[in-house]
Amino acid sequence: MTVYKYFIKVALKNKWIIIMYITIFFVMTLLNSTDAMKREESFVETRLNIGIIDKSMSELSSGLREYLEKENNIVDILEDEEYIKEQIFLEIADAVIIIPEDFDQKVVNKKEAILIYKDDRKPQALQIENQVNKFLAFANITYKDGRFELEDVKEALNESVEVQLLSSGDSYARTGVDSWFRFYYKFTGYVIIGVYIAIIGLVMSDFRDKNVDNRRKISSKRFLDFNKEMYLGQLTLAAAVTAVFIVASMLIMGKKLGEVYYIKYLVNLIVFSFSILCLTFLISNITRNKYAITALSTVLSLGTSFISGVMVPQELLGDKVLAIAKFFPMYYFVKINDSMIKSLLEVRYELFMQLLFAVVFLLIGLIFSKRAQKA
């Protein structure tokens, strides 16, 4: 097991890279968690800046507008998706609401009646959703003989304020914890790409150095045994990094683990970690150049994090960007992280895609390694 032992040893000689990435990670998490706490306290009185585009102009839609205007500040907005996303991204608007032409009908049929753009980085944005849902719920109750009793709705809304606050306290708190986990695990994706490619890539380039490898080739160590120990080393390293994240999240949020669907984060992280390990295998078979490896680790970790919605929520990214992001496992990893699910079956497609990428990376890597052996 000398090869295994020295794989780990050489990896630990690059410990500064690991420490750097993990420090960035925990600083981010720390900033975020204090943020999350603040949100929980302040949601009650927040007035948000929202934009409303009313295409329906019905009695019902003006009723909704009136109600929202009372609770929030209204900002001017254009009906253009890119523009709306930009406004939200720049935090000029916290949310934008689009009321469709067939609004009334949709409400009656209990269909998804309203399109809301919001910034998921701010849980206050959920408040809008809540207000809209509340309004629609009351409206539905008053619906009779093809008419809404808007006066009753208004009354009910006014009365419900107190009740609402009491009963929503709990559910908001839960959202706060869940958003902490979402943020935390999304960012592990960034660190995993950076650390795996940098560390494993650099170590592999040391072991695959032509001169050093010639010494291995003339030795009595079987190639198969050698490779086995190398891959075991990679697996150990990956498992250790993954475990650090899992354990740290348990230490920080352990008491609240029961409040979220934790298995989702766990399984997703492990699957993602595996697919990036396969990506690293591919990269280390393509290049031994240390500069290329370091550059790839930075570019891929930051780049895919950005386009896949780690830094900015996926809803705020353009369709074109997301279309590109789909060619990398990070997109599916983030998607699962952001999902509100009760069973892993609901995200089986996203899990499958990550594993599919893993297999593809492995196969391409094998082709390259076979070619290198022949040369």
Next chain:
Amino acid sequence: MKEMIVKVKNVVKRYSEKLALDHFNMEVKEGEILGLLGPNGCGKTTAINCILSLLNFDKGEIQLFGQKMTPNSYDIKRQIGLVPQEVSVFENLTVRENIDYFCGLYVDDKNTRRRYVDEAIEFVGLKDYVKYYPKKLSGGLKRRLNIACGIVHKPKLIFLDEPTVAVDAQSRNFILEGIRKLNQEGSTIIYTTHYLEEAEMLCSRIIIMDNGKDLVSGTTEELKAMITTSEKIVVSFLSLEDEMIDSMHKIPHVVDIEKKGEDLIIKFENGNNNLSNLISFITEHKLTYRKLYSQLPTLNDVFLELTGRELRD
């Protein structure tokens, strides 16, 4: 009879256009220190790499320890050590870690390995540097580390590819001494170099190589006996006309006269009284000289006569 442990027969190796080995032959007996002597680019490293299956070759046969050598001949490989021409170590591991790692490619048992590593460190004199990283070592010390990594598993057959290139005199002597010691302890050595003196001093037998071919092989004395020049006399005259040089050619056994600065190098073929014949000539013609001495031919003369070129240090 000592066993023949390396047999290389008519090996041809071509790099795209360049013919690097041209029907190369080599045989090495157990216990020898064989010198593979030749100028830069003549194919020494290529020969070693072919023998060790690091390179595929186009034609020919290679046997080690009486068996055909292939990339999967792990039993043969166990008995072989290589000190490559370029320092081949991990920059990220210390001296001791490097030696231990390369030993670990052969030796699994921890205790044996610890002992072997200690002995290798002792052997190359790096005891005070075990915690150093290679980049902190001087050129000579780096070369010693390179050697330690190649011999730590106590191989029976050791290939050393120009282990003294760019090494100061002190480390060089240390290294040559070490190689002798390895040989005395029972290892067979194949040593490539383009330094004449080293080959002459160290090797029990020498193969002279040029353009991918083995030209001749034998002990230093045998090689020198092969060429026509058997004695060189160097004279430095105060003044000398060119006609006088022409008449010198008439002295018995003279094969060639070469002018080199102030010195005249007169080469004689095998024969008696060459020196006294020359002195008689000098007295006869009343020539005055500053110095005069006789030299036996060197390997350089051998190479010169075989190829028409000099093999300079």
